[in-house]
Every structure is written in C-alpha cells, then in structure tokens.
Amino acid sequence: MRILITGAAGFLGSHLCDRFLQEGHEVIGMDNLITGTTDNIAHLAGHPRFSFIHHDVTNYIYVAGALDAILHFASPASPIDYLELPIQTLKVGALGTHKALGLARAKGARFLLASTSEVYGDPQIHPQPEGYYGHVNPVGPRGVYDEAKRFAEAMAMAYHTYHRVETRIVRIFNTYGPRMRLRDGRVVPNFIAQAIKEQPLTLYGDGLQTRSFQYVSDLVEGVYRLLHSDEVEPVNIGNPGEFTIKEFADLVNKLTGNQAGTITKDLRTKDDPQVRQPDIRKAQRVLGWQPQISLHEGLMLTIPWFREELRRRGEL
Ligand code: UDP
Numbered sequence: 462m463r464i465l466i467t468g469a470a471g472f473l474g475s476h477l478c479d480r481f482l483q484e485g486h487e488v489i490g491m492d493n494l495i496t497g498t499t500d501n502i503a504h505l506a507g508h509p510r511f512s513f514i515h516h517d518v519t520n521y522i523y524v525a526g527a528l529d530a531i532l533h534f535a536s537p538a539s540p541i542d543y544l545e546l547p548i549q550t551l552k553v554g555a556l557g558t559h560k561a562l563g564l565a566r567a568k569g570a571r572f573l574l575a576s577t578s579e580v581y582g583d584p585q586i587h588p589q590p591e592g593y594y595g596h597v598n599p600v601g602p603r604g605v606y607d608e609a610k611r612f613a614e615a616m617a618m619a620y621h622t623y624h625r626v627e628t629r630i631v632r633i634f635n636t637y638g639p640r641m642r643l644r645d646g647r648v649v650p651n652f653i654a655q656a657i658k659e660q661p662l663t664l665y666g667d668g669l670q671t672r673s674f675q676y677v678s679d680l681v682e683g684v685y686r687l688l689h690s691d692e693v694e695p696v697n698i699g700n701p702g703e704f705t706i707k708e709f710a711d712l713v714n715k716l717t718g719n720q721a722g723t724i725t726k727d728l729r730t731k732d733d734p735q736v737r738q739p740d741i742r743k744a745q746r747v748l749g750w751q752p753q754i755s756l757h758e759g760l761m762l763t764i765p766w767f768r769e770e771l772r773r774r775g776e777l
Pocket residue numbers: 540635646647648649651652663664665666668670672706728729730733734
C-alpha cells in the first residue's frame with residue numbers, strides 16, 4: 462500500500478510511520494511541525510519507502526500519484542495546546558479533516574480518522590461505550606478539541622454515506638510512550654520528568670480523577686487492525702486499567718525510586734473529566750484486539766526514553 466499519514470512527526474504519527482514501513486508499505490508523512498518535531502522521524506531520513514512533506518493540512522493537500530490509505534492524525538492533542546492553539550486545533554479537526562477526506566475521495570483511498578475519548582467529554586456513563594453520545598461543553602477550554610473531533614467524525618460519516626469513501630474512526634484513549642513531548646503538559650511526561658529530577662509530582666486537584674493509560678504499541682496495533690477491518694462505526698482503542706491520578710503518581714515514584722512524593726496544585730482546568738475508562742468490548746469483538754502491555758511494563762519502556770531525552774536537552 463501507499464499511505465499518507467498526517468501528523469507524521471507527532472508522537473502517534475511517527476510510531477504509525479514505523480509500523481507501516483515495517484509491514485513493507487510506502488509511507489508519505491505530512492506535518493506542519495507546530496506540535497510535532499522532525500526528531501521523531503529523523504531515523505527515517507533516507508528510508509527508500511519514506512518521504513516527508515512539510516505542509517499544513519488545513520490548506521489544499523496535493524500528493525502526486527496513487528494513495529491506498531490516509532491516516533489523519535494531525536492535531537494538537539494536549540490540554541495546554543488547546544489553550545495556546547485553539548484556532549489551529551479547530552481548523553485541523555474541521556478544515557484539515559475535510560481536505561484529507563477530499564483527497565481520499567479523489568484517490569479512492571481508505572480514510573482513517575484519529576478521534577478521541579474527548580468526544581465523551583466529562584462522561585456521565587462509566588466506562589464509556591461507543592454508543593454513549595457524550596457530555597461536552599462546546600465553549601469550555603477543551604471545546605475546541607472535542608467539538609473539532611466530533612465534527613470530524615460527522616464529516617467522515619458524511620463522506621462515507623454520500624461519497625462512498627471507505628472510512629474508519631478510532632476513538633483513542635490516553636496513550637503514552639517514547640516520543641511524547643517532554644513539555645506537552647500532560648500527566649505522563651510531567652510526572653516522569655518530575656520523578657527523574659527527584660521533584661514532587663504535581664497532582665492537579667485532589668488527584669482522585671481517573672484515567673486509563675495505554676502503551677503506544679497497543680494503540681498502533683489497534684489502528685492497524687481497524688484500518689484493515691470493515692468497521693465503519695467508531696471503535697474505542699484504549700487500556701481499560703483505570704487508575705486515580707494519585708495512584709498513577711505513586712506508581713511513577715515507585716518505578717523511578719523518587720522519594721519526593723506528591724504535591725497538590727490548583728491547576729485543574731475547567732471540564733477536566735472526573736473519570737475516563739474505555740469499554741473495549743467492541744474492539745475485542747470486531748478486531749480481536751486487546752491491550753497487551755500493562756501500565757507497569759509500559760512505564761518501564763517509557764521512563765528510560767525520558768531520561769535520555771532529559772540528558773539530550775542538558776536538563777540532567
Ligand atoms: N494532571 C495532574 N498533574 C499534571 C498534569 C496533569 O494531576 O502535572 C491531571 C489532569 O488534571 C488530568 C489528568 O492528570 O485530570 C490527565 O491529564 P492529561 O493532561 O494527561 O490529559 P487528559 O486526559 O486530561 O486529556
């Protein structure tokens with residue numbers, strides 16, 4: 462296959478490039494590098510089946526030659542990014558998805574949308590199955606991301622029903638691993654960096670809010686299977702192991718040997734979901750997929766990468 466991956470220089474996009482290249486496909490990576498970095502794909506420079514186009518997908522996308530699939534992963538993806546880049550976040554989810562779908566239609570390519578557990582908002586149903594319509598505040602700080610992704614899902618469905626484009630929608634729950642941005646503000650890089658520096662971990666609020674963390678290789682496998690499946694309706698991909706943020710902090714401190722404990726900060730933003738856990742029965746049924754890597758194992762694969770990254774930046 463010849464595949465276009467938008468957001469290719471991001472955390473998830475770069476891991477997807479690696480996987481599709483490993484499977485023998487040709488990959489064209491596209492990114493405008495506002496939150497992604499070429500460091501994530503530097504190891505692919507000179508690869509005979511990889512090329513990179515520096516482009517903002519909210520503008521008309523031109524790709525020469527045939528395309529079999531488009532994976533639309535371009536978007537800011539961290540709550541602090543939504544505050545700093547609210548318009549870009551809305552544009553890439555809305556206009557960028559429209560452009561990428563238009564390209565899929567023109568090329569007869571299959572289209573896979575990276576959607577998100579944020580479509581469920583601060584959920585009132587727990588865990589969240591795909592049939593839950595969500596509880597989203599459109600005008601809150603997360604609204605720019607949540608509503609853009611909800612619009613993107615609607616747009617993908619419209620292209621499917623009206624233009625007969627083969628579309629797939631993955632709803633991605635919190636994912637972590639090597640190549641996450643050190644300063645993207647999310648809990649995994651924050652806690653790991655703080656722990657390595659032997660600082661107290663910053664709990665926003667009481668730390669009793671929950672998240673369910675999946676290791677990046679499980680996400681990549683789920684996306685790979687979904688692309689090759691016949692499932693048009695959205696599919697949750699996430700690890701159902703649910704932890705309070707306090708429990709997560711204690712685990713990071715234990716695995717890094719950090720003695721500095723935790724401190725409470727009043728930094729919880731409005732609409733920060735109180736709970737989040739994927740119902741993955743659909744992925745198990747239609748994709749035969751379930752996560753393989755426990756939080757403990759995944760952190761043991763991630764912590765050394767962050768240690769190296771901190772050294773590389775001269776922070777250790
Ligand atoms: N959080 C925290 N300390 C930090 C960063 C985040 O307690 O240093 C909390 C945050 O308030 C949220 C949870 O951790 O409840 C997960 O936040 P993240 O930014 O990783 O992503 P989200 O799942 O909210 O999109």
